[in-house]
Amino acid sequence: MNGAGVAEPGHERRSPDGQGNLDVAALDASFDAVVVIDPGGHVRVWNAAAEQLFGYSRAEALGRRLAELVVPVELRERHQAGLDRHRIGDGSMNVNRRVQLPALRADGSQFTVELSIMPVVEAGELVFVGWVREVAPETRWGDVDIARESELRSMGERLRTLVANLPLGVIVEDQDRNLLLANDELLQIFAMDRLEALGIAGRAVNVGAAFAYLFDEPDAFLARREEVIEQRERVLNERLESIAGSIYERSFLPIVVDGRFEGQVWLWRDVSAQVEAERSRERAFDAEVALNHTLQEQVATLAELNRLKSEFVATVSHELRTPLTAVVGFSELLMEEEGLTDEQHEYVEVIDRSAARLLRLVGDLMLLARAESGGLELEIGALDVAKLCREAAEESAPADQGRGVTMTTDIVDGPRGRGDAVRLRQVIDNLMSNARKFTPSGGTVTLRARSHGDDWIVEVADTGIGIAPEEQEHIFDRFYRASNAAHDHAPGIGLGLAVTRAIVELHGGTISLSSELGVGTTVRVALPLAGPAGS
Numbered sequence: 270m271n272g273a274g275v276a277e278p279g280h281e282r283r284s285p286d287g288q289g290n291l292d293v294a295a296l297d298a299s300f301d302a303v304v305v306i307d308p309g310g311h312v313r314v315w316n317a318a319a320e321q322l323f324g325y326s327r328a329e330a331l332g333r334r335l336a337e338l339v340v341p342v343e344l345r346e347r348h349q350a351g352l353d354r355h356r357i358g359d360g361s362m363n364v365n366r367r368v369q370l371p372a373l374r375a376d377g378s379q380f381t382v383e384l385s386i387m388p389v390v391e392a393g394e395l396v397f398v399g400w401v402r403e404v405a406p407e408t409r410w411g412d413v414d415i416a417r418e419s420e421l422r423s424m425g426e427r428l429r430t431l432v433a434n435l436p437l438g439v440i441v442e443d444q445d446r447n448l449l450l451a452n453d454e455l456l457q458i459f460a461m462d463r464l465e466a467l468g469i470a471g472r473a474v475n476v477g478a479a480f481a482y483l484f485d486e487p488d489a490f491l492a493r494r495e496e497v498i499e500q501r502e503r504v505l506n507e508r509l510e511s512i513a514g515s516i517y518e519r520s521f522l523p524i525v526v527d528g529r530f531e532g533q534v535w536l537w538r539d540v541s542a543q544v545e546a547e548r549s550r551e552r553a554f555d556a557e558v559a560l561n562h563t564l565q566e567q568v569a570t571l572a573e574l575n576r577l578k579s580e581f582v583a584t585v586s587h588e589l590r591t592p593l594t595a596v597v598g599f600s601e602l603l604m605e606e607e608g609l610t611d612e613q614h615e616y617v618e619v620i621d622r623s624a625a626r627l628l629r630l631v632g633d634l635m636l637l638a639r640a641e642s643g644g645l646e647l648e649i650g651a652l653d654v655a656k657l658c659r660e661a662a663e664e665s666a667p668a669d670q671g672r673g674v675t676m677t678t679d680i681v682d683g684p685r686g687r688g689d690a691v692r693l694r695q696v697i698d699n700l701m702s703n704a705r706k707f708t709p710s711g712g713t714v715t716l717r718a719r720s721h722g723d724d725w726i727v728e729v730a731d732t733g734i735g736i737a738p739e740e741q742e743h744i745f746d747r748f749y750r751a752s753n754a755a756h757d758h759a760p761g762i763g764l765g766l767a768v769t770r771a772i773v774e775l776h777g778g779t780i781s782l783s784s785e786l787g788v789g790t791t792v793r794v795a796l797p798l799a800g801p802a803g804s
């Protein structure tokens with residue numbers, strides 16, 4: 270015998286008398302050989318027909334291992350493996366049906382027998398009763414092909430190994446929904462201890478009922494399971510959420526052999542981490558959308574505040590311009606009056622200078638407000654940039670000399686461009702005034718101008734105090750002053766460069782800066798020869 274025939278739990282039969290006693294006399298009356306073995310493979314009963322069939326007396330057989338007596342050498346390993354599988358709860362053997370197998374007699378001859386095995390509980394212990402008869406040559410089903418059986422068993426073992434190592438929980442059921450196989454991954458996914466308590470590891474018949482309790486609506490779970498089985502169509506990656514909050518993907522694959530439905534395979538995968546990652550991405554996306562919406566609202570609010578500020582500055586500047594103009598006019602009249610003492614004349618000059626300075630600041634504010642609101646109109650015409658730069662340098666000479674600063678130029682004639690000569694002259698004057706203001710006595714200010722491609726390039730370089738790297742990106746902002754400028758008490762409120770940038774950009778040009786603390790600063794303006802777009 271090959272060890273097939275270990276019973277599945279739930280299929281054991283009690284002995285007929287209900288007391289677990291096997292009547293040896295009755296067994297001796299049987300024409301068939303009757304052999305009873307325990308789960309360890311030791312002979313417990315050996316009737317008279319067995320003595321005649323195999324050539325061993327009852328005394329010789331009892332207590333010995335059946336494999337040593339009648340199982341051919343090449344089948345003993347399989348016989349032992351069958352017993353071992355029974356001990357770990359694998360009921361995958363031939364039970365309650367006839368099989369034909371090779372067997373050995375005591376004289377070593379081999380013959381074919383027909384075997385039926387039935388599990389019986391004897392005195393509380395499971396034993397296996399086998400009925401054996403010799404098969405006549407004319408009734409044999411065919412010689413047992415050992416090599417073929419070994420090959421099939423090897424294939425089965427490889428399949429089991431494959432299923433055992435799959436990263437998915439696997440359940441295999443027959444057409445009657447009886448459990449044939451459940452791998453370790455499945456038991457891990459659903460907490461093995463709890464499943465063992467329900468009998469899953471012991472091959473429970475109703476697998477669906479064993480899993481249903483894990484979900485909120487067990488009846489709905491079972492109904493859906495039956496619906497899928499009845500439809501016998503593949504279902505892939507159907508998601509279910511357990512009471513504990515775990516998310517599973519379940520797939521159903523029908524087993525169809527030669528057009529016959531033989532059972533089904535269920536594949537389970539715990540995708541809780543994947544779903545949580547998906548939900549996290551969705552939450553992050555929603556948060557990003559909300560943040561973008563908030564930022565858009567803030568940008569719109571800031572833009573409105575900026576517009577209101579510009580409008581306020583323009584209104585205040587306009588209201589200040591009229592009285593300041595009057596102050597400047599009357600101060601000039603006072604300076605022409607005769608009879609003022611030297612002290613009175615000095616007072617009037619202070620008033621005139623201060624009022625003129627305020628008037629220039631108001632003018633810058635108004636210009637900047639109009640430029641930002643699109644209300645500043647340029648008077649575009651033919652423009653000789655080289656000539657404009659030379660005039661600015663000549664008129665700047667007295668102020669440069671008064672501060673002990675050397676003025677140099679590097680101006681190259683080039684093609685005429687288009688632009689507002691008055692506003693571009695204001696740009697050059699602002700840059701030169703700024704360079705002079707922050708260059709100590711003995712330093713140099715250089716004005717360079719040349720055409721390059723489709724642009725005029727104007728640069729003002731100085732050997733002044735320079736600007737810290739972290740402050741350079743803000744230097745063209747309104748009311749921004751570098752920290753070292755404020756420390757040196759240089760005059761100004763931070764409008765000159767902001768006005769300069771506004772005029773340059775209205776011409777379609779660009780302005781940039783490079784600077785190093787203690788070395789100096791160079792401001793570069795690029796103006797398109799063609800002038801502003803649409804001019």
